Amino acid sequence: MSLVPFARWPEAFAERYRRAGHWRGEPLSQMLADRVSAQADAIAIVCGGREISYAELDTASTHFARRLANRGVGQGDRALVQLGNQAELYIVFFALIKAGIAPVNALFSHNRLELMAYASQIRPRLLVASRAHSLFADDEFAEELSELIPELDTAVLHDDPQPELRLQRWLEPVTAERSFSPTPAGEVAFFQLSGGSTGTPKLIPRTHDDYLYSVRRSVEICEFDHHTRYLCALPAAHNFPLSSPGALGVFLVGGRVVLSSDPGPASCFPLIAQHRVNVTALVPSALSLWLQAAPTHRTEIASLELVQVGGAKLPESQARCVPQMLGCRLQQVFGMAEGLVNYTRLDDSDERVYLTQGRPMSPDDEVKVVDRAGKPVPAGEVGALMTRGPYTIRGYFQSPEHNANAFDAEGFYRSGDLVRLREDGYLVVVGRIKDQINRGGEKIAAEEVENLLMAHPAVAQAALVSIPDDAMGEKSCAYIVSFDAHLKSTALRKFLRGLGLADYKLPDRFVHIDALPMTAVGKVDKNYLRRRAAEQLTVTE
Template sequence: MDHAASYVHGASATPLLGETVGAMLDRIAARWPDRPALVVRQQGIRWTYAAFHAEVERVAAGLLALGLEPGDRVGIWAPNRAEWVVAQFAAPKAGLILVNINPAYRSHELAYSLNKVACRALILPRAFKSSRYLEILSGLAPELATSVPGGLRAAALPDLRHVILLDDEPAAGTRRWADIVADTEARARLAAIETELSFDDPVNIQFTSGTTGAPKGATLTHHNILNNGFFIGEAMRLTEEDRLCIPVPFYHCFGMVLGNLACVTHGACMVIPGEGFDALATLEAVAEERCTGLHGVPTMFIAELEHPRFHEFDLTSLRTGIMAGSPCPIEIMRRVVRDMHMAEVTIAYGMTETSPVSFQTVAEDPLELRVSTVGRVHPHVEVKVVDEAGRVVPRGQTGELLTRGYSVMRGYWGDDANTRAALDEARWMHTGDLATIDDAGYCTIVGRLKDMIIRGGENIYPREIEEFLYGHPDIQDVQVFGVPDERLGEQVCAWIRLRDGSSVSAAAIQDYCRRHLAYFKVPHYVRFVDAFPMTVTGKVQKYLMREAMLAALAEKAGA
């Protein structure tokens, strides 16, 4: 039979929200002033929506009182804490653009990011774990030691004027967060500015990972992130009764959109278990705060399920949450539903440039589809799957996924060439992901265009081999990628993390694969490792694994 074209659009009776982030917060805080809004366990903070709204208003007006103007960029370089959430809502309220800076960045990446978007202010803590943020900044801007707060003029950071410190102890050239003052004049100015804002104004710049070059600043609007957060919450069936545990980083869309904005658009409570991910702290937060939802990337859920104290915690309050950020192993999904009581857990797929979610499963989807696909297209979003020539392929065929609609970014900040490469003339965002869409509209992500392995003319999708190997009783985690081969073009390589106490040989893994997979999919190289190179958001960096394997093979060849 002839298959329909791989084109879907999210027709919906629920309209898009035509308001700014600030107007939405005003509306929600007025409706549920006494409901819990934010719990930050490490800081001892428990704010109602009325208290959270008041703090957002104070900081929004206070930033304007510093001399910042609508459209100015404000960077935040910090782990998960209350001030991050406040800044996320205060900046757009004042017409400012919040710039998310990866907490793992060091001096080179920091300078690049701040200068690329001409940041006027930077919010940061003195330190977090091994990152001494203030020292790194002072190394870039030694003028900080002799400047007065708000008067910074640093040669290496020519646009930066204000450094706001998330610390009780003052430091030269900085202003403490607690000292941001919202006087009567600034509050009046804030009110006036809010009447002039458009929901199409940019409010957020997020840097893509930069694994293939310098990071690019995806520029997102009120309309982009507010609506995506709202419809994510709709898919999760969030209400003002829900309490969502958010251990994923705020600087990434997963934390600030799928987490914070999904909650606030529904009057739900944001529960922050710690500054960075810790499996034990997350389990404690869920149990003690009676969370109804939990977010995470697959590696986080694996760490929670494998924690030696996992069975001590009462997780029966859980019902929903999102697993996303990288392909979700089927077996892990089953355990999350069974052992963590997350019967309504959803899978979401997207990318920073699309605010981010384009596909999501819903509670009504059968478990088989929730563990094998990324669901159906999000409301008000269009998607098509195309071949190399840009033609839409029939349902069930593999091609590149393209997305269009309210969620697509304005572009990359100050980077017309990369914007044109990603966004075509018809405003389709080229994701670089390989996908199929079935006759019922369910999407399966097959892999990255760049991750696809071509071995002797055979197209191999690493995801398929990874899913198969997750079913091996000794394997806890696995990543599959291609390495160059003179004869076949590429060979399949598998990096494997074994379960504690397990012992199995590479030859045994290969024999296991030969019994069940086509010969060309059997990993030629198998390496057992303790960990994978990761980004802060839990995305595995396969290019670093490929480089390590190439170095090891070259060393072996030269021995």
Template sequence: MSTGTEQRRSGEQQPDVGDLLTGFVPFPADRAAEYRRAGYWTDEPLDSILRDAAAKWPDRTAVIDPDVSYTFAELDARADRIGAALSDRGLAPGDRVLLQLPNICEFAVALFGVLRARLVPVMCLPGHRSAELNHFAAVSGAVAVIVPDVVAGFDYRDLADDLVRNNPALQHAFVHGEPGHHQSWRALADFDGPLPQRPPVDADVPALLLVSGGTTGLPKLIARTHNDYVYTARTHAQECHMTGDDVYLVVLPAGHNFPLGCPGLLGSMTVGATSVFTTDASPEAAFALIDRHRVTVTGLVNALAKVWTQACEWEPVLPTSLRVVQVGGSRMTPQEAEYILNGLAPGLQQIFGMAEGMLNFTRPGDPVDVVVNTQGRPMSPHDEMRVVDESGAEVPPGEEGELLVRGPYTLNGYYRAEEANARSFTPDGFYRSGDRVRIFADGPRAGYVEVTGRIKDVIHRGGETVSASDLEEHLFAHPAVYAAAAVALPDEYLGEKICAAVVFKGAPITLAQLNEFLDERGVSSHCRPDVLAPLPALPKTAVGKVDKKKVVSQLTG
């Protein structure tokens, strides 16, 4: 398979990236050329974001966590050392590396160090466990994993053991902290050899692999290219009016698309802003950090934003320096948006986006009516959106339907997932989002999007997208379960909580026993049920499928 760059630069030497392009779906050459002509794509490698920041603002603080901070120059030099050390260990350009670190400065070091070695990070989340990590390793062909030692009582070194045992290609496990019998991250950081000389980066190939929300089965891998991700981070920061005077708080898991590049850590770097990392999202801890570092911008999921707003009624230290709070992950009602806008920060930016690419968000200066009643408008003038009915026909302007999208930063196919791609993309390259929306046709909201529901069977719990069908497969595996349905129940703080409606073969088990079983199967912590509802039978539709609407109706009465 050839990339747009290879088509554009026929006859030029191309960088050797191993088997990275196997299973990668590139942008079509005509659209790639169009995005270059428009100035969106600049053919810069993703790590140039840090290199440029270090050149422009060497002594400005880049990242801070409770234990350490680095200036842009220090972070740049540390990334070089890590990159050189990884190359010295035999990792080759194009190799994939599972990156699973918490919200600490070393996350930024690892990300850029991996990029400096021309490796491709797979952005795993702290809550992922063996089921997901083994899947990511197998699909990506990862040769290494980077993990912490122990966080919140969970020993990631045991997870690394499991990965090495089950994936012959995965030869390296680097541990930040006490490495045990694995390789020491500290030793990498102390390496003093030079970075090897490499050919120029092909900016049309994958820079990193994000993980999907897992709408069907295990999460899929999303290949984001250097060109599209640099464009995303830089443009979103500009559209948010961010400057070097801003301080961004990374409170959601940093491997998520939202706090990583929308504008997040990377977007903040493009304007010379400082990023503060925290692993404690509680209002008490977060408000203290915001006050100490005079944080001005942060990104939250709806549930967390409501908790913070409520806490403003009693916390002694308030987040008075915040100028804007970005909220995404699930749709807010107008009442929720007004509550957050009036109680937490003077600015609210609703974001409707996806790791697959497409971003809609409200802008600074938008009327309050638009901010509280819409989920924004597209980031790019070249974002293409269609709203279609069940037959695939476009609906009249202003009416509801499924959102289909393509554009300069939306993927053209999941990584090494042909069956999923056949379902998820139209023949002309539009991504089927699975979200039900309307695009306002006139008035002050014209061109803005309202999310009205979803088509895919997913649960939005605290900003995480949980596949109901994948969880049901795990539930069915329990010997006591005869039938099961995973459904969403409304929750004031999580948005939706996960309910396992189960028909047992005999005596029922407890929720704790069920979640212990899921833990043993390596199911992510955020995918485990909050509620267990034993039922005598599951209601069915006329065609024999489980009627989940009736299940929810029975449970909420």
């Protein structure tokens, strides 16, 4: 079978990245082989009551790869994987990398619509899932997948009652009948999911070369080493906790990954205390819960040294609370599964850490900020972010129409973010292009207003969305999660005016809500809020 087709970097760029030492011609599984050689008995993963060493991780993944090879599933094939925050996710990932099988790692929160869409795109031969997911509690959906994808001839299910299907059985020793090997380093290793919240996420082909460089460079900036005890509380398959530096960064240097089933403080704080966790990654919504819980749990989180926050814009008011409330450093992370990752540095000034989302991690990251006509804007002005580099893709998988809009003729990726590029090279995220509200011709960046609202002492979370309006085209509605049930819209407008916000940016409507709805990757589900606003609200204020 032929290898996965994808949009490759032009050879001149590829050669430049090889000469710079970014691309080293190694498979992603090399990090595991290196760790086994250096520290085979060190603990790699803590999952519930289990501790799995690097040798055990390597051995189990090799057994799985060998069994797949014996079945004739190997280099050039594809897999659909859906496992939760459990050690088996990493075992399966390394097994498929070793066998040259390119997986899509669906999030455990994904359901029928998403999995059918992924399967339709990649045409997998292999399905790896869990009976714990409602889709696979019986065989109905698996049979539906098989009808849709005739090539799907191998299914492996965690905790299946039938031994021949049970994932645990596939991790046991077996005699080699056929050889197996990873795809070449310049070929697709696996597919990531786009972090967009509109429609089904597009598939992002990541090669061994580009992804391993991203992990390696992230480790250098974030200073992970074999002492790192990393709590993975976000969905483990997501790009942020997988590679920034994430679990793969921990495995690269021989640290330890501690898995949590969810990012709430009730689940995470005891794990931090038990395993002396010193690093974790959160999205702002989870950080907000941690900050609320921290005052009564200081001893439990005393080992924390660094909290990374990404996935959405972190308000300055929350950023400044991290050292005081959690007793550790903050690192802002602004990245995308398509490539570019920006970090504040560990030795940055408070001003940079609290007010910016960092700067690109690679010297060969190319960034430009442009206006609607595609022309660069002066430093400090708001524009659309475009980027290319040694770990930023050149195209989504089998999406020619979308690629025509998402990439320009020079290979720059249009991220959809509105940013300011400061003279010192640091980026400040203002919002999303599609998250602008056009109020009678005046453009409002939703995140700007949200961040100001969250500076109010009674506001825990805020989300600003558009409401259709006959006269203005759009007006705005602010959904508020508040500590004060009696907080009035008049008080919030007065507060915003006091901060100097222009009148046209003041929300036209305020709605109190118990909790903001979230997407699978922990971002506010603004599509849902827009639908709710359009269906239920009439602007009267």
